[in-house]
Amino acid sequence: MYPNFHLTIFPSVRLLLLILLPSFILSNDFNPYTSAPALTLSLPTKTSVLLLTLDQPHPSTSPTSTPTTRTLAYASSIVHLTGSTNDVIELHSVLSSLPTDVSPAVLSRLVSRVLYERRFFPYGCHIVVGGWENGEGKVWNYDGIGSMEEVSSVVIGGGGAELDSIPLCPPPESPPPLKYAYRRPPSPNTKLDITDEEGQGILKDKVGGVKGNLKDVGVGGKGWMYRVTEGGVERRRNAPIHSHKSIDRPRIVVTATSGFGSHTTTVEYGLNEHFKGGDKANGEASGEASGEASSSGLPSRLSSGLLLELPSPKKDPNQRAQDLLLHFLPSSYPHSVSPSYPHYATLQFASTLFSSCSGVLSMQSLLYAVGLGAGSIPMAAALNWVIKDGLGQLGGVLFASYLGTSQAFDSNPKKWRFVSSLSMDASTLMEVCSPLLPGYFLLIASVANVGKNIAYLSASASRAALHSSLSLQGNLADVTAKAGSQTILASMLGTGVGCLVSPFIGTDWVNVAMGFSVCSAGHLGACWWSLKGVALRTINKERGGIIVETFLTEGVVPSPDKVARLEPFTPFSPKPLGWLKVGCDLPTMTSSLGDLKGMMEVTSGEDWIVKAADDGRVNIAYMKGVEGKDIVRSMLHGFLVKDMLEKGGGTGGGEGGVDSVIRESLEVLKVKEKPFLEGLEENGWDLSTDTVNIECRRAIRLEVHS
Incomplete structure (x- = not known):
C-alpha cells in the first residue's frame, strides 16, 4: 500500500x-x-x-x-x-x-x-x-x-x-x-x-x-x-x-x-x-x-x-508557458481586473515592442548625426548630447505643469495616452531625420527630446487613470507594477529585434525611414486598438454626451463598453458638443446682477444656472457645493434646452422665450431624471463628485451671498 x-x-x-x-x-x-x-x-x-x-x-x-x-x-x-x-x-x-x-x-x-x-x-x-x-x-x-x-x-x-x-x-x-x-x-x-x-x-x-x-x-x-x-x-x-x-x-x-x-x-x-x-x-x-x-x-x-x-x-508546454505568464499578470488574474484587461495589455505590449524597435533605428541615426556635426571634437559631441537632454527634460516639466491645471489627464486619459504615442513617434521621426541636417543636430535633438519627455509624462499620467479603471479589487498598485514589468519585457524584446534588423537596414536614410514607418504604424495601430477596448466608468464631456444622446434617442443608458466603442479620443477627432459650455465663469454668463437673479429664479432649487441662445448654444455655470450627480443632470438639462430651441419650443421670442424654454425643459428633466440616474447606477457609471469632469478647463464655482 x-x-x-x-x-x-x-x-x-x-x-x-x-x-x-x-x-x-x-x-x-x-x-x-x-x-x-x-x-x-x-x-x-x-x-x-x-x-x-x-x-x-x-x-x-x-x-x-x-x-x-x-x-x-x-x-x-x-x-x-x-x-x-x-x-x-x-x-x-x-x-x-x-x-x-x-x-x-x-x-x-x-x-x-x-x-x-x-x-x-x-x-x-x-x-x-x-x-x-x-x-x-x-x-x-x-x-x-x-x-x-x-x-x-x-x-x-x-x-x-x-x-x-x-x-x-x-x-x-x-x-x-x-x-x-x-x-x-x-x-x-x-x-x-x-x-x-x-x-x-x-x-x-x-x-x-x-x-x-x-x-x-x-x-x-x-x-x-x-x-x-x-x-x-x-x-x-x-x-x-x-x-x-x-x-x-x-x-x-x-x-x-x-x-x-x-x-x-x-x-x-x-x-x-x-x-x-x-x-x-x-x-x-x-x-x-x-x-x-x-x-x-x-x-x-x-x-x-x-x-x-x-x-x-x-505539465505540458502550454501549462509551463501559462505559469511563466502569471509572473507578468496581476495577482488573482483574471478575477482582479476588468474583462477588457487582456485586450489592453496584449496590444500595449505590442505597441511598446514596435516603439522600442523604432527607438533603435532613431538612436543609430542620432549617433551618426552627432558624429557628422561634431567633426573630430569628441567633447563637442558629448556637450551637445547633455544640452539636448537637459532642454528636453525642462520642456517635459513645463508641459506637465500646464496640463495639470486642467485635469486633462484624469478627464480624458485615453486621448492623452494616444497623444503620448503620437509625440513619441514624431520625436523619433525627427531623430531619424537628424543625419540630413547634421549642422542643426542640437536644435533637432533638443526638440525631439522635449517631445519624448512629453510622451513619457503623458503616458505615465494617463496610465494611472487607465489602470484604475482596469483594477477591480483595490489593486491599482499591483496592476501598475505588472504593467511596468510588461513594458520592460516588451522594451527588451523590441530592442533585441531592432538590433537584429539594424544590420540589414544599414545606414542608408531611405531604408531607415522605411523601417521606422513600419514600426510607427504598428506602434500607433496597436495603441489605438488597445485604448478602444478600455471601458472607462468615469464621465467626461465626450462620454457624457454619448450617454445623454443615447438616452434621449433610445430611452436607455448605454453601458461603459458600448460608450468605449463610440468614444472619440484621437486629437484629430472633431471637438464634441461645441454648442455646450459647462463650468463657465460669471462674465461668460452675464455682466448684470439683474440677469443673474433672473437666471437663478429660472433654475430655482438646482445647483446650476443656464444661459441659452436662439441658435442652440448653451452655457452652464455651477454653484458652490454642486455634486457629481447634479453635474450630469445639468448636462441632460442642456441637451433638453437645445432640443426645444431647435424645435421652436417656448412662448414668444428673445430672452423671455429662452427663459420659457429653460423652465419647460426643467420640468421635462424632472420626469426623465429618475430613469436616467437609475440607468447610470445599474451600468456602473461613477457619479462621485471627484471623478465627474465635463467642464471646459478649471472647475469654477459661483457663490452668491444674499
Whole structure:
C-alpha cells in the first residue's frame, strides 16, 4: 500500500519545499486506499499554511504483505480567502529514500529534522501534519523552533482559527481503485455531473450564515470559484466541478472565517458513495468543530460533499508557458481586473515592442548625426548630447505643469495616452531625420527630446487613470507594477529585434525611414486598438454626451463598453458638443446682477444656472457645493434646452422665450431624471463628485451671498 500525504502550499514556498524534500521525484502511481481523517481548516485573512496530510489505511484494513518503497504526494487547493490568494500548485512527487511506509509520527520527525537542519524557522507560515496514528486521527504542528509536536488543535492567527483532527467512519473493506485521479480536467464546455444550479444551491446552504466581512470561498483548485455576497453566491471562476461516484477521496472540510471567528461556514468536498450511510457521523464530526449542522439536505448522489478532479502531474508546454505568464499578470488574474484587461495589455505590449524597435533605428541615426556635426571634437559631441537632454527634460516639466491645471489627464486619459504615442513617434521621426541636417543636430535633438519627455509624462499620467479603471479589487498598485514589468519585457524584446534588423537596414536614410514607418504604424495601430477596448466608468464631456444622446434617442443608458466603442479620443477627432459650455465663469454668463437673479429664479432649487441662445448654444455655470450627480443632470438639462430651441419650443421670442424654454425643459428633466440616474447606477457609471469632469478647463464655482 502506498500511503499518501497532501500538500497545500503558496507558490512562494515552492522552491523551499523542493529544497526541504530533495528526494521527491515525479510519479504517476496512486494509492487506491485513500481513507483519512477529516481535517477542518478555519483561516483568518492573510494566513500562510502548509498542510501535509498523510493518508494511511484505517487499522481495520489488512496490512500490506511487503513494504513499499515510495510514498506518493499530490497537492490541491484548500481555500481562497479575499485578501489572501492561495495560488496553489499541484505537486506530484515520490519520497524514494524510505525503505518502508511511514506513519504520520515518522513523517513528522522526518520533516522536523529536515527543517531543523536547514535552519528553517517559518514564522507566519504554519506547517501541519495530520493522519491516522494507532487508530486515531492526530495532528502534529511545527513550533517554529525546530520540532514537530503532537497537538490536539492548532490555533492560527489571532482569530481563534483552529485545525482539528476528526476521525471518520471506517472505510469499506475493499475500496475500489481511484480511476480518475490523473485525468485532465474537462473543458468548460463539457457537460458536468454537477450543474451550476446545484453547486450554487449547495454553497448557499453552506455559506448562507456568513455575515459581515464576507470572504471568497473556493471549491477545490480546479472547481468553480464562488463569491459569497449578501444576495447569495456568485460564480467567479471558469473551471468546472466534476463528480464521479467511483472516486474514493479523503474528506477535507474547509471552514472560512468571517471577521475574527464569530461566524464560520463549512464547505466540504472529497466524499463519495462509500461514505453514504455515515452522513450522520460525518455531520456530527464537522459540526463539532465548526458549529455547522448536518449536510443531510445535499443531493444524495453527492453524499456529503463535492468531488474534485485533479489535473495530470505531467505539465505540458502550454501549462509551463501559462505559469511563466502569471509572473507578468496581476495577482488573482483574471478575477482582479476588468474583462477588457487582456485586450489592453496584449496590444500595449505590442505597441511598446514596435516603439522600442523604432527607438533603435532613431538612436543609430542620432549617433551618426552627432558624429557628422561634431567633426573630430569628441567633447563637442558629448556637450551637445547633455544640452539636448537637459532642454528636453525642462520642456517635459513645463508641459506637465500646464496640463495639470486642467485635469486633462484624469478627464480624458485615453486621448492623452494616444497623444503620448503620437509625440513619441514624431520625436523619433525627427531623430531619424537628424543625419540630413547634421549642422542643426542640437536644435533637432533638443526638440525631439522635449517631445519624448512629453510622451513619457503623458503616458505615465494617463496610465494611472487607465489602470484604475482596469483594477477591480483595490489593486491599482499591483496592476501598475505588472504593467511596468510588461513594458520592460516588451522594451527588451523590441530592442533585441531592432538590433537584429539594424544590420540589414544599414545606414542608408531611405531604408531607415522605411523601417521606422513600419514600426510607427504598428506602434500607433496597436495603441489605438488597445485604448478602444478600455471601458472607462468615469464621465467626461465626450462620454457624457454619448450617454445623454443615447438616452434621449433610445430611452436607455448605454453601458461603459458600448460608450468605449463610440468614444472619440484621437486629437484629430472633431471637438464634441461645441454648442455646450459647462463650468463657465460669471462674465461668460452675464455682466448684470439683474440677469443673474433672473437666471437663478429660472433654475430655482438646482445647483446650476443656464444661459441659452436662439441658435442652440448653451452655457452652464455651477454653484458652490454642486455634486457629481447634479453635474450630469445639468448636462441632460442642456441637451433638453437645445432640443426645444431647435424645435421652436417656448412662448414668444428673445430672452423671455429662452427663459420659457429653460423652465419647460426643467420640468421635462424632472420626469426623465429618475430613469436616467437609475440607468447610470445599474451600468456602473461613477457619479462621485471627484471623478465627474465635463467642464471646459478649471472647475469654477459661483457663490452668491444674499
